[in-house]
Amino acid sequence: MKQLWKLFLAFARVGVMTFGGGYAMIPILEREIVDRHGWATEEELMDYYAVGQCTPGVIAVNTATFIGYKVAGTVGGVVATLGMIFPSLVIITLIAGILTNFADVPAVKSAFAGIRVCVCVLIFNAVLKLWKKAVVDKITLVLFLGVFLLSVFFDISPIVFVVFCAAAGIVLTRMGVKGK
């Protein structure tokens, strides 16, 4: 029980200290998990992180589940994840509650119109960063363009693209055309 509480608190701390998730989280995870509690080695942590990136879902949550599971089994995995999401729930609910009351103030509207422009640029930068790892040859370029254009012009569920592209990746690799 004490162990579970420790897990919850450790991941709540990681949640509070992480801005934006992703790579920013690694040094904080290392401090909490490797140095402070010794729940995993640095190498294991990197393994979890790598697999967390290529499994569905939020990377931070996947990594938390891995470590929680290692420390205290299935319950540990659940508790670590709950710890990770707890700060978000509290902070976002507070902010959302406050913002709803001010949403019609003209200055707030102007501020958010400015912020929206910034969001474009931030997402665009994220796309460029991911692009380097993802689009490595002609086939991946075709897949990228196909998914992009089809989802811009047609109302197709992202699930369709995800399933199709995973299957395409397997079939094309099997046929030996990967890398051309």
Place this chain on the structure above:
Amino acid sequence: MILLRLFYEFFKAGLFAVGGGMATLPFLYDISTRTGWYTHEKLADMIAVSESTPGPIGVNMATYVGFETAGIPGAVVATLGLVTPSIMIIILIARALKAFRENPYVEAGFYGLRPCSVGLIAAACFLVVKIALFRTDAYAASGRLIDLFNFKAIALAAVLLVCTRCVKKLKGLHPIVFILASAVVGVVFCF
């Protein structure tokens, strides 16, 4: 009933969004289009808040969307929906971590999944650009091409792009800095 639907929608997002927090974005647009729970415009604001607050961005967005849709219970249910598939999948994989990492099918699947994920996020980016930099409604009303462009916004986007990509001293700064600066510009120049 709406809580059940929220859980289901976010469960699907958690199950199929591969490649981290940003990958949930296309799913949030998809949910908005199909259910009308929130507008595309509102979603852009929620992304900004999620980027500027602690916590993983995917979790933050789920909490925010859930709250907008059904209050505090909605926030909890949407977030739990998002993480439930993760918990199930990771616990399955954790038993055979090495086999999973070295499985040729997994590697081959990701060869196709990575460009797909980027394509979906790029399409979501296109939707935000349409809202933030263009005025499709003003253009539709007047029919004049000049009304289509939101020049102030386009100028700000250009400046931000240069700052985040080319200026060495600013490149590494946290996104919150740019978000706050944009908010100030928005207020001062009456966006």
